[in-house]
Amino acid sequence: MIGTDDGAEARRKSFIVLLFAVLLAAALGSSAGIFNDGDVSWHLATGQWIIDHRAIPDTDPFSFTWGGKPWVPIEWLAEVVMTGAHRLAGYSGLAALVTAALIALNLLVTVNALRFVPPWAAAAIVVLLDLILIPMMLARPHLLAWALLAFWLSMLLRARERDRAPPLAAALLIVVWVNLHGSFAIALVIAAAFGLEALLTTPDRARALRQWGLFGLACAIGGLVNANGIDGVLHPLTIANLEMLPLIDEWKPSNPRTTPFFFVASAFGALLAWQGRPKLHPVRWLLLALLLGMAMMQMRHQAVFAIAAAMLVPAGCAGLAGRPAGRLLTVVAVSVAAALVLVRAVLPITLPENSANPWKLIAAVPPELRTQPVLNGYSMGGPLILSGIRPYVDGRGDMYGDELVVGYKRITEGNAAELDAAVRRWNIRWAILPPRYPKLIALLDQSPQWRKIHQDNIGAIYVRN
Structure with missing residues (x-):
């Protein structure tokens, strides 16, 4: 079994783990490797086009092979945010945005883990998570959605602890998400799984059905509040049916040769989970199995599975006397994080000269x-x-x-x-x-x-x- 630690010493260790998570994210976000993808440039160009024209394009304004034909820019909000950071401080500003997003993710995962497991286990969780995410740590919209996913899971976990659905206002997060990245669809699936769990475990099923049903309806309506209308909702589904997906690296199946970090970190994560003996509701195990299957079929889903596992599995170890750092120390850690983001925005960064930056x-x-x-x-x-x-x-x-x-x-x-x-x-x-x-x-x-x-x-x- 994973050992426990009590008292002020445990809180001190928890604070150290929080600082470690912040520093780890800051180091990863400061790497020039976040620009090793040609997509970064067209995302910036799209954001510039939107800001300059004060409109969202519905046809392609860039290529000569598809120019003037329909385009559904479902990540327009992320592109505007990226361009804003770039206009403020160049590529250093964009690196600062990435750093802030990674720090937010690590803090959310670590704070959640510290509620349930000892500090050393929380540190191991965030390290294994970041190992899986490193190949996908690119200055692209999907990275900005990672913290949203962690926050979404944290909110759902706390709602289940109170045996209530999240407040209807929480569905506003879907409004942001649907305009930021296509992974909003997975958020709806996760919410549905938590709603099903509530129906199966709550004595007052009528109340659970009413509360979670209203929340699900609010989320569905939130998904429709996007700049692309119904096309913005259906686009993630239409992509899945394209024949050319196996030709694109991130859509290929996972295998140890191309993404060894995923398999190594997942193996160590499974060993850590076995030590903790997590007790999860069968619905949560099924949800993790579904996300793992998606990750095995397409590499791009590895991040979703890893974040979900990092949030859900510790919650099943509630008997291990987790020790949060406390509100004051958490505020200190957040303040350190803010300072690191500002430093990253000021310091120059040199882009690697490669085929993504030729x-x-x-x-x-x-x-x-x-x-x-x-x-x-x-x-x-x-x-x-x-x-x-x-x-x-x-x-x-x-x-x-x-x-x-x-x-x-x-x-x-x-x-x-x-x-x-x-x-x-x-x-x-x-x-x-x-x-x-x-x-x-x-x-x-x-x-x-x-x-x-x-x-x-x-x-x-x-x-x-």
Whole structure:
């Protein structure tokens, strides 16, 4: 069994764990690795477009292959927040936003764990959680939604402890969430699971049905209060039916080779849980099993499972004499967190030069080519958009659809017929490609129709003769 610790010494240790969680999140949020994704750039470009036009686009304003066609920007609120941080303090401001979101997540998870388990166990939980999240710690909207998920679970746990549904006003969080990130749909599933648990365990089932039914209705209505209308609600479901999902890394099934942290941390987490002998209602075990299944089927759901497990499993260890740090010490920890966020906003940060941030390579593009149709690397699409160049494709694969993305995949695999068809259809005049497409690069190098005009360690630029 996990040991316990009592009295002032335990509260002191709890405070140390809170500070540790804050410092860990601050260190992770300060890493330049949070910008290692080309999607960061098109999210910033979208936020800039929304602020400049004071409207939310319903058609694509960026690419030449989909320009003017329907687009559902379900993450518009996150993009506006990201752009606001970027305008205030550049990429340091964006790093500060990421740091604040990670600190909020770690604090919520740690404070919740300290209610039920000893400080050392709470520290282990937050470390294992962050290990799982590290590969997904990117300056993108999904990261901002993590703290919302932890807060949502904390609120539901406390509501069940009081044997009541959360207040109807709590459904306002769904209004924010649905405009921030598509994971709001999972929040509704989690709330439904807690409502079912209440119906199965509460003697007064009529009261439980009335309270949780009203709360569920309020959440459903909240989901409809979004800038994209019914499309914003249905969009996460339409994405799940796309054939091209297996071509995108984050939609691929989990496996130890690509995401070893998830499997190692989950194994240690299972061992820690076995030590604590958590007693969870069967509905909660089923919920965790569902989320684990989703995580195994698609890597992008690993974060949801990890956060849910970090919040729910400690609650089943209520007999282990958890020791909260106390209100005053918690306020001190939050104050330290705020100071660290401000420091992060002031200190400069250097972006890594790679295919997600190919700024020197883009600077080498001749002015006369910048307005011409281009065949670009997938991760380079976002930086091209932020540079004012219309890409062939970018990280909005769900918008482009199966035909274009699957065809693009064939092109990158060196399919000459697919390349010729795309060149004729779109009158492609140049290409900017990373080394990760060796077959396509070899095809261009061998073709008399293409000529390389620039190359560095990030990629190469070709023009069509």
